[in-house]
Amino acid sequence: MNQTISIKRRKSKKIYIKNIPIGGDAPISVQSMTNTCTTNVKATIKQINKLQQAGAEIIRVSVPTLEAAEAFKKIKQKVTAPIVADIHFDYRIALKSAEYGADCLRINPGNIGNLKRIQSVIHIAKEKKIPIRIGVNSGSLEKDIQEKYGIKNPHALFESAMRHVNILEKLDFNNFKVSVKSSDVLTCISAYQLLASAIEQPLHLGITESGSLTNGTVKSAIGIGLLLFSGIGDTLRVSLAADPVNEIKVGFHILQALNIRKRGINFIACPTCSRQEFDVIKVINTLESRLEDITTPMDVSIIGCMVNGIGEAEKSDIGISGYRNKSILYENGVRKKTKIKNSKIIDTIEKYVRKKSKNL
Numbered sequence: 001m002n003q004t005i006s007i008k009r010r011k012s013k014k015i016y017i018k019n020i021p022i023g024g025d026a027p028i029s030v031q032s033m034t035n036t037c038t039t040n041v042k043a044t045i046k047q048i049n050k051l052q053q054a055g056a057e058i059i060r061v062s063v064p065t066l067e068a069a070e071a072f073k074k075i076k077q078k079v080t081a082p083i084v085a086d087i088h089f090d091y092r093i094a095l096k097s098a099e100y101g102a103d104c105l106r107i108n109p110g111n112i113g114n115l116k117r118i119q120s121v122i123h124i125a126k127e128k129k130i131p132i133r134i135g136v137n138s139g140s141l142e143k144d145i146q147e148k149y150g151i152k153n154p155h156a157l158f159e160s161a162m163r164h165v166n167i168l169e170k171l172d173f174n175n176f177k178v179s180v181k182s183s184d185v186l187t188c189i190s191a192y193q194l195l196a197s198a199i200e201q202p203l204h205l206g207i208t209e210s211g212s213l214t215n216g217t218v219k220s221a222i223g224i225g226l227l228l229f230s231g232i233g234d235t236l237r238v239s240l241a242a243d244p245v246n247e248i249k250v251g252f253h254i255l256q257a258l259n260i261r262k263r264g265i266n267f268i269a270c271p272t273c274s275r276q277e278f279d280v281i282k283v284i285n286t287l288e289s290r291l292e293d294i295t296t297p298m299d300v301s302i303i304g305c306m307v308n309g310i311g312e313a314e315k316s317d318i319g320i321s322g323y324r325n326k327s328i329l330y331e332n333g334v335r336k337k338t339k340i341k342n343s344k345i346i347d348t349i350e351k352y353v354r355k356k357s358k359n360l
Contacts, residue, residue, distance in 0.1 A: 018082035023202030154190035181208035202234035262297035276304030277322035
C-alpha cells in the first residue's frame, strides 16, 4: 500500500513582493541574486532575464552606493521580475531604491542609524506598500552579540533578528519577512527553529556562503530540506559560488524531492555499474542539457539494465530500461512494443518528452 507523507506547514502571515505571495498558503517561492556589477546596467538586465527564464520568481540586486541606485532605476524600468533591492547601512540608498520601484527592501533597520532615519524608510515602505526583508547573517552580527555568543551560535542569530523585528513592530510595520542565515548548517537550522516559534512573519530560508556548486548544493539540500520537512519556510534562496541559474535549479530540485512543488523534469537515473547496457552518464547529462527548457512536471527514468529499470519505468511518465543493443521504452507505465536502439535513446526520449510536455 502506498503511503503519502504530508508536511504540515507552519502558519505565517502572507505578504506580497510585487505579485508573488510569500507565506500563508502561498507556494514556497524560489529566488536568486545577481552577481553582476549593478552599475553595469546591460549585464544586470541580461542576468535578471536569464534567471527569470530559469524559473526565478524573485530576484535580488545589490545596491551598495547611490550610483548603483541610479543604475537600479534604469534596470527596474527594463525588467518584469519582482526585484529586491539589497541595502546595507545607508538609509538614503533605501529611500532612492523605494522611489525607483523596488518591490522589496532587504535592509536591517537597526543598522541604518537613528530612529529618524529608520522612520523615513518605514514611511516610504508604507506609502509604496513595499515589504522589508530582515536579513541576519552570521558573518555580519553586531559586535556585542558576537562577544556574548560567538558566531556559530543559533541564539546569536535569533537575538539579532529579534532586535530588528522589535524595531519594526514598535513602528507598527508588519509587512516584512526574516532570514537568519549561517554557513554552518546546524547553527542555521536551530536559529530558524527559534525564530519560527517566536514570530508569525514569513521566513526566507537559506544557508549562506555555502560554497561551490557541489558542496553548496549538499549543504543547502540538508539545511533547507530539513527545515521544509519540519514545516518551516515560505521562500528560499540556494547560495552558491557558481552561476546563479544553478541556484534556481537546485532550489526547485529541493522542493521537488520533498513533493512540495514540481517544475520541469525529475530525472531518475542509476549510478551505473557493469550491468549497464548503454552509457547512462552520457545519456542523462545530454538529456538534462537538451531539456532544461521544459517546465512541465514529469518523471523520466534512465536505468541502464533491467534489474531496477522496469520497476522505475513503470512508475515514470517516460522510462527506459536497458537491454542488449535495444532497450525497452515505457510511457505512462506501459511498455512500448518496439524496442529502441541504444544509439537512439537520447533522441527518442527527447521526442517523447517534448510531445508529452505539449499535451499535459
